[in-house]
Amino acid sequence: MASFTALDHPLAGDLLTRLRDRDTGPAAYRELTRRLGLLLVAEATRDLATEPAKVDTPLEPFEGTRIAKGLVAIPVLRAGLGLLEAVTDLYPDAVVGYLGMERDEETHEPRDYYAKLPPMAGRRALVVDPMLATGGSGSAAVGYVKDAGADDITFVCVVAAPEGLARLRDDHPDVPVVAAALDRELNANAYIVPGLGDFGDRLYGTL
Ligand code: PRP
Ligand code: URA
Numbered sequence: 482m483a484s485f486t487a488l489d490h491p492l493a494g495d496l497l498t499r500l501r502d503r504d505t506g507p508a509a510y511r512e513l514t515r516r517l518g519l520l521l522v523a524e525a526t527r528d529l530a531t532e533p534a535k536v537d538t539p540l541e542p543f544e545g546t547r548i549a550k551g552l553v554a555i556p557v558l559r560a561g562l563g564l565l566e567a568v569t570d571l572y573p574d575a576v577v578g579y580l581g582m583e584r585d586e587e588t589h590e591p592r593d594y595y596a597k598l599p600p601m602a603g604r605r606a607l608v609v610d611p612m613l614a615t616g617g618s619g620s621a622a623v624g625y626v627k628d629a630g631a632d633d634i635t636f637v638c639v640v641a642a643p644e645g646l647a648r649l650r651d652d653h654p655d656v657p658v659v660a661a662a663l664d665r666e667l668n669a670n671a672y673i674v675p676g677l678g679d680f681g682d683r684l685y686g687t688l
Pocket of ligand 1 (some may be wrong): 557558559560561582583584585589591610611612613614615616617618619645671679680681682
């Protein structure tokens with residue numbers, strides 16, 4: 482079974498608390514999401530392969546390292562777009578694919594409405610979607626990315642519910658999950674509690 486990691490960092494705790502705050506508006510929400518995303522993406526790529534790289538410092542030759550493996554970022558629309566800039570800030574050469582998914586309000590099942598995925602071979606795929614609630618959207622997204630040829634996938638979210646994490650790990654035991662927090666449970670509407678509400682609506686002011 483691949484790992485589950487919840488960020489353990491005072492800055493992550495601070496940023497997530499501000500995101501949970503019902504009084505945080507969309508402009509602050511986008512900026513807080515981007516900053517928290519930097520911590521999440523750094524954690525999700527902690528084990529990325531490196532190769533030796535020789536440079537000359539002003540004083541002497543030095544053998545350092547550089548990243549040996551490319552990245553594909555796959556934000557799940559809409560809310561996943563909030564985490565995309567964190568990937569491209571840290572890895573400017575990352576290529577980007579998009580998956581559009583929307584959860585049905587009654588059944589809570591995901592409906593896919595868009596897919597544009599680049600070649601995956603030789604690259605780590607980061608599927609980024611802030612909320613892992615029932616896990617239906619996350620599991621389907623990872624399935625699409627596997628079907629497109631990815632064999633090194635990490636799922637990055639802001640908050641996971643135990644139910645969604647269990648679903649994703651059942652369906653895709655090979656996929657590590659990185660989150661800022663594992664929350665208590667889902668409510669009757671399949672929202673994460675304590676959670677932070679509807680991430681996409683808060684990010685884009687569509688409440
Ligand atoms: C949210 C979220 C996930 C999904 C999680 O998207 O961004 O994609 O719900 O729920 P699940 O784990 O139960 O599938 P939503 O469907 O609200 O679409 P949006 O990003 O366009 O707002
Ligand atoms: N989608 C959200 O945006 N929030 C939740 O709590 C669950 C699904």
